[in-house]
Structure formats: structure tokens, C-alpha cells
Amino acid sequence: MKNIYLDNAATTRVAPEVLNVMIPYFIKIYGNPSEYHKMGMDSRKAIEEARGKIAGFLGTKAETIIFTSCATESINLSHKGLIEAMGNKFPRKVRPHIITSSVEHKAVLETCHSLERKGKASITYLPVDRFGRVEVESVEQAVSRDTVLISIMYVNNEVGTIQPINEIGQLVQRLNQNRKNPVYYHTDATQALGFLDCNVDNLGVDLLSFTGHKINAPKGIGVLYIREGVEIKRQIDGGNQEKRLRAGTENTPYIVGLAKAVELVNIRKNNKVRKLTSFRNILIKELLKIPGVKLTGDPEKRVPHIVSVIVNGVEGEGAVLYLSELGIYASSGSACTSTDLAASHVLTAMGYSESESHGSIRFSMCDKTKKQDINYLVSEFPKVVEKLRKMNPIYNEK
Amino acid sequence: MGMIKKPDGVSIVGNPACGDIMKFYIKVDRKKGEEYIKDVKFQTLGCGAAIATSSIMTVIVKGKSLGFAKKISKTLIIDALGGLPQSKIHCSVLADKGLKMAIEDYCRRRK
Numbered sequence: 085m086k087n088i089y090l091d092n093a094a095t096t097r098v099a100p101e102v103l104n105v106m107i108p109y110f111i112k113i114y115g116n117p118s119e120y121h122k123m124g125m126d127s128r129k130a131i132e133e134a135r136g137k138i139a140g141f142l143g144t145k146a147e148t149i150i151f152t153s154c155a156t157e158s159i160n161l162s163h164k165g166l167i168e169a170m171g172n173k174f175p176r177k178v179r180p181h182i183i184t185s186s187v188e189h190k191a192v193l194e195t196c197h198s199l200e201r202k203g204k205a206s207i208t209y210l211p212v213d214r215f216g217r218v219e220v221e222s223v224e225q226a227v228s229r230d231t232v233l234i235s236i237m238y239v240n241n242e243v244g245t246i247q248p249i250n251e252i253g254q255l256v257q258r259l260n261q262n263r264k265n266p267v268y269y270h271t272d273a274t275q276a277l278g279f280l281d282c283n284v285d286n287l288g289v290d291l292l293s294f295t296g297h298k299i300n301a302p303k304g305i306g307v308l309y310i311r312e313g314v315e316i317k318r319q320i321d322g323g324n325q326e327k328r329l330r331a332g333t334e335n336t337p338y339i340v341g342l343a344k345a346v347e348l349v350n351i352r353k354n355n356k357v358r359k360l361t362s363f364r365n366i367l368i369k370e371l372l373k374i375p376g377v378k379l380t381g382d383p384e385k386r387v388p389h390i391v392s393v394i395v396n397g398v399e400g401e402g403a404v405l406y407l408s409e410l411g412i413y414a415s416s417g418s419a420c421t422s423t424d425l426a427a428s429h430v431l432t433a434m435g436y437s438e439s440e441s442h443g444s445i446r447f448s449m450c451d452k453t454k455k456q457d458i459n460y461l462v463s464e465f466p467k468v469v470e471k472l473r474k475m476n477p478i479y480n481e482k
Numbered sequence: 483m484g485m486i487k488k489p490d491g492v493s494i495v496g497n498p499a500c501g502d503i504m505k506f507y508i509k510v511d512r513k514k515g516e517e518y519i520k521d522v523k524f525q526t527l528g529c530g531a532a533i534a535t536s537s538i539m540t541v542i543v544k545g546k547s548l549g550f551a552k553k554i555s556k557t558l559i560i561d562a563l564g565g566l567p568q569s570k571i572h573c574s575v576l577a578d579k580g581l582k583m584a585i586e587d588y589c590r591r592r593k
Contacts, residue, residue: 399502401529419500420529423569427501442501442527475483475533477494477505477525 086411088457092298093241093275093390093448094415099300099348102341106302109337117334118325127336134343141346142292142309143283150308150326151339155274156191157320158293158308159235161330162270163195165316166233166291167204173265179203180232185210185218185247186433188237189272193429196235206230215382216245216434223252227259233268238282239275242417242430242446243381244390246280247271253288268314274298278349279357279387290314296338300450301345305338356451360388363449363458367391370462374469380431380444389450392417394436395443397479398472403445406468412461417444483537484523491588495580497572502528504536504576506584510548517548522581531570535577538562548585554578 089097109130115123117131132146139146152158163182170180182199184192186209199205208226210218218236227234234256238249249271256269270291273282277294284292290311297303310316310329322331368391371377376396395403400416407414415421417428418441427441436444447461473479486507494505509521522544524536538559543551556574560566566574 397527399528399532402533405530418529420502420532425500425569425572439501472527475525476527477503478527 086460088412088453088460090447090449090453090457090461091413091415092450093244093446095297095303096300096450097452098302098341099345101348102301102344105344106337106341109340114336117336118323127334131334131336131339134339137343138307138346141282141350143285144309145312147327148309148312150310150329151334151342152306152308152330153304153335154297154306155189155272155293155295156306158295158306159189159191159270159272160195161308161319162291162293162310162316163192163233163235164199164319165329166268166314167199168317168319169315170232174230178230179206181206181208181228181230182233182235183208183210183223183226183231184235185212185237187212187216187218187240187242187245187430188235189241189274190429192235192237192272205232212433214435215385216240216243216380216430217382217385218247218252220248220251220255224255224259227267231267232265233270235270235272237275238271238273238280238287239387239390240381240430241275241390242428243392243434244275244386244448245382246276246385246387249287249289253286257288275387275390277346278353279360279389284309284311296342296345299345299349301342302338305335305342307342352451357388359451360449360453363453363455364388364391367447367458367462371465374466377469380434380436390446390448392444392446394431394440395445395469396440397476398443398469400442400444402472403443403468406471407464410464410468412464414445414447416446418442483525485525486521486523490591491584491586493580493583493587495576495583497528497576500529500572502526502532502573502576504528504532504580506536506540506580508581508584508588510588519543519546519548519551522584524580528573529570531566531573532576534563535559535566535573536580539577539581543581551581551585554581 113126115127117128135149136146139149196207200207260266268290273294292309296305318329320331380392400418401420404416419427427438431441489507490510491508496503505525507523511520522540526533526536556578559574
């Protein structure tokens with residue numbers, strides 16, 4: 085039975101090298117890092133080494149890296165923590181203003197909704213073009229005297245479009261030269277980490293979040309980078325861990341594993357970008373040969389590992405299930421696949437109708453993806469499409 | 483799965499919640515004075531549950547009397563499939579509605 089996993093944008097396998105470095109910290113060096121005996125200190129040492137490595141990768145100092153359980157937690161900490169730290173800086177009737185995009189991951193959108201609902205912030209959700217890209221001009225136009233945060237994802241997880249993060253960073257720098265209260269800038273780099281430059285000074289960000297499980301680390305570990313001088317209030321209270329920014333006993337093995345995963349990203353990046361870009365281009369070319377198939381997302385400014393399409397006359401979940409039977413694992417943004425039966429908010433923001441979003445399918449590769457995997461997908465997918473179109477009562481009427 | 487060339491009853495039902503569409507074709511005949519579903523086919527655009535519920539519906543009603551078919555409930559469909567997750571229950575409702583509407587179409591044509 086074939087086993088072709090093409091849902092790496094959803095999650096990735098844990099690399100054996102990552103698992104291997106973690107194991108001693110489960111069974112041998114398992115002391116609580118806050119304790120002063122040797123077991124604790126060895127644990128502490130491993131954590132701080134890991135922190136240093138990850139900081140180096142992002143081009144920053146170790147003190148700016150906080151460990152969390154995932155990107156969702158990092159985003160909650162960043163946005164809610166920043167607003168809370170603003171505290172009394174705003175007059176009573178004025179709320180701090182946040183600018184984000186309409187295609188953000190739900191972690192950002194729901195965090196913003198929550199702040200809005202509780203009257204703690206006002207939010208602007210910027211529209212995007214048909215490729216899902218935010219225009220820098222629209223960011224600039226949305227900035228007001230009360231703006232405190234701009235949060236734009238680096239790479240969209242559903243369609244792979246790369247946002248103009250550097251340009252927005254330059255805009256923020258320019259704006260902050262003439263402002264009494266600075267605008268802070270956050271990006272979630274989860275889908276970008278394996279492929280694009282994530283140096284925090286190059287990007288011009290004050291806050292950066294990412295999760296480990298999309299870069300071959302386990303689920304349950306994430307990072308929040310906080311630029312020196314940016315004040316946030318912790319959201320999980322308890323002990324004094326992570327400079328009193330995130331309470332809870334540190335997850336030593338997972339932190340060590342994450343550092344290893346980041347190290348592997350660094351080593352493998354160039355080859356991975358080259359290989360997957362080539363596979364991606366072949367896959368796009370072949371899929372577009374099927375009538376009624378459209379590529380979603382920016383055709384040029386897109387990340388190497390994601391190919392997202394909409395297929396006319398086919399429902400996404402049905403396609404995912406038939407592909408799964410063939411040993412090909414992909415995902416869909418169709419309404420049927422979401423627990424609230426709503427079509428993908430990303431495709432909707434990009435201007436696709438509900439019935440178009442119905443036929444959305446996403447393939448996302450990893451470094452282990454082989455050429456024959458792509459060949460197999462290319463040969464089987466048209467058959468799946470044909471089978472589903474035969475079953476579609478209205479497709480045959482055309 | 484498929485179409486019936488000269489059906490005695492047809493229905494097409496859609497679910498605005500998630501965009502599923504089901505079409506049912508039935509052929510009705512008489513046996514010992516009672517009307518029954520001689521043949522039934524479905525076509526579906528939708529998720530796995532939509533395909534499953536419409537498919538199992540045709541299996542349940544084929545060869546059965548109209549009286550039996552009219553009494554089918556979504557519960558019967560769900561049980562026949564061995565259960566459905568909460569978010570997919572609406573598919574069984576749609577399959578039930580679809581088949582009943584095909585029967586209504588047949589009755590209307592007869593008059």
C-alpha cells in the first residue's frame with residue numbers, strides 16, 4: 085500500500101535526528117530545570133543551549149526567545165500580552181488598534197476577535213487581492229494614531245502565497261520615526277521557516293511566532309521572539325519560568341528537539357528549496373492540464389512546498405477520501421471538511437465563491453517527497469476527478 | 483450510482499450549509515397490487531458522508547414498497563452506516579428528503 089504524505093502544511097513527521105536528541109531528556113536528564121542539583125542544572129543547560137541555537141537562526145540574542153507549546157499559544161501571548169502591557173497608556177474611550185489581514189490563520193483571527201469582543205482593541209482586517217496578497221499601501225492607509233500592532237503572516241498556509249513582510253517592515257520603520265507611540269510588527273513564520281529568510285532584522289519584526297511540528301519537531305512546542313524593549317504581559321500565570329513571560333515547567337526534551345529541527349532546516353534549506361520548487365512547478369503544470377482546474381494563490385510569490393487548486397465539479401473532502409484510499413494524503417478547504425461547515429475564509433477573502441471553494445484541494449510536500457510520488461499523484465488524480473465528476477448530478481448537465 | 487434514462491420520479495436536493503447536492507432517480511412498478519421501487523440510482527456532489535448516505539439510501543429502498551420508503555427516517559440511514567459524526571448528520575437528512583421528494587415527483591406525474 086503506497087504511503088504518500090502530501091499534507092506537510094498541516095503537520096510533519098518527527099525527524100529521526102530530532103527524536104534521537106530528545107530521548108536522553110526523557111529518561112536520563114529529566115530534572116526540573118529550576119532545581120539547583122546536577123539533574124536540574126543539566127536540564128537547564130540543554131534548554132539554554134537550544135535557546136541560543138534558535139536565536140542564532142533568527143539572527144537575534146537568546147534572551148529574546150520564549151518557548152511556548154505552539155504558534156497558537158505564541159500568538160495569543162504576543163497579541164493579548166502586548167495589549168495588556170499597554171494598560172493605561174490609552175485614554176478610557178480610545179482602544180488600541182490592531183491591523184491584520186483577512187487571510188490570517190485562525191490563531192490570529194480568533195485572538196483579534198477575542199480582543200475586539202472584550203473591548204480591549206479595535207481591529208482592521210485588511211482585504212487581499214485574488215492571490216491572497218496584502219498590499220503594502222493598504223497597510224499604510226489603515227494605520228492611525230492609535231495603531232499599536234500590525235500582524236501579517238509570512239506565508240499563507242492554505243494557498244502558499246508569500247506576503248510582503250520585508251516591505252511592511254520597512255514601512256513600520258518609516259512610520260515609527262514620526263510617532264509618539266510606536267507601531268509593533270508581528271509575523272507568524274510557521275510556513276516560511278523551512279524556505280525563506282527569517283532573520284528578524286531583515287524582516288523588521290518585533291514579534292515572530294512559529295511552531296515546531298511543521299519543521300519535523302513534535303507537536304507541542306513553539307517559539308515567540310520578542311524584540312528587546314517590547315513589553316508584553318504573560319498570559320499563563322504561575323511560576324517564574326521564561327523570564328515570567330510564560331509559566332509552567334519547561335519542556336526540556338521538546339525544546340532540545342526543536343533546536344535540532346531548526347538546525348536541520350538550516351542545513352537542508354537550499355537543497356529543499358531547489359528540489360521542492362522543481363516538484364511544485366511540475367505538479368502545477370500537470371494539474372492545470374486537467375480541464376476545470378485552477379491554481380489558487382500567487383503563481384510566482386509562493387512557497388515551494390504548497391500546491392493548492394480548485395477543481396470544478398468535485399468536492400474537496402470526497403477527493404481527499406478517494407486519494408487516501410490510493411495512499412495519497414492531501415487536504416481540502418471545502419466547507420465539508422470544516423467543523424463549522426463554513427467555506428475556507430482564505431478562499432472567500434480571495435474572492436472565490438462558496439461553490440468554488442467546495443472543490444479546493446491542497447498538496448504540501450516535504451524533504452522526503454520523491455519524484456515518483458509526484459508522478460503517481462499526477463497519474464491518479466485525473467482518474468479521481470473523473471470518478472467524482474461522474475457522480476456529480478449537475479456537472480453532467482453541462 | 484448513476485442515472486436512470488426514463489425515470490418515474492426524480493428529485494434534486496441541495497444543502498446550503500455546505501453545498502452538497504444529491505439527485506435521486508426512481509423507477510416504480512407494481513407487484514401484487516402494491517407499488518414498489520423497482521430501481522433507484524443516485525448522483526452526489528459532496529463529502530464522504532453525503533456520498534455514503536445517498537448511496538446507502540438507494541441500497542435500503544431498492545425493491546421495497548413505496549409505503550416502506552415513505553416511512554424511512556434519517557435514523558435508519560445513520561444506523562445502516564453504523565453511525566455518523568455530529569457534523570455530518572445533515573447529510574442523512576438530505577438523503578432522506580431527496581428520496582421522499584423523488585417519490586412525491588412520481589406521485590405528481592401519475593395524476
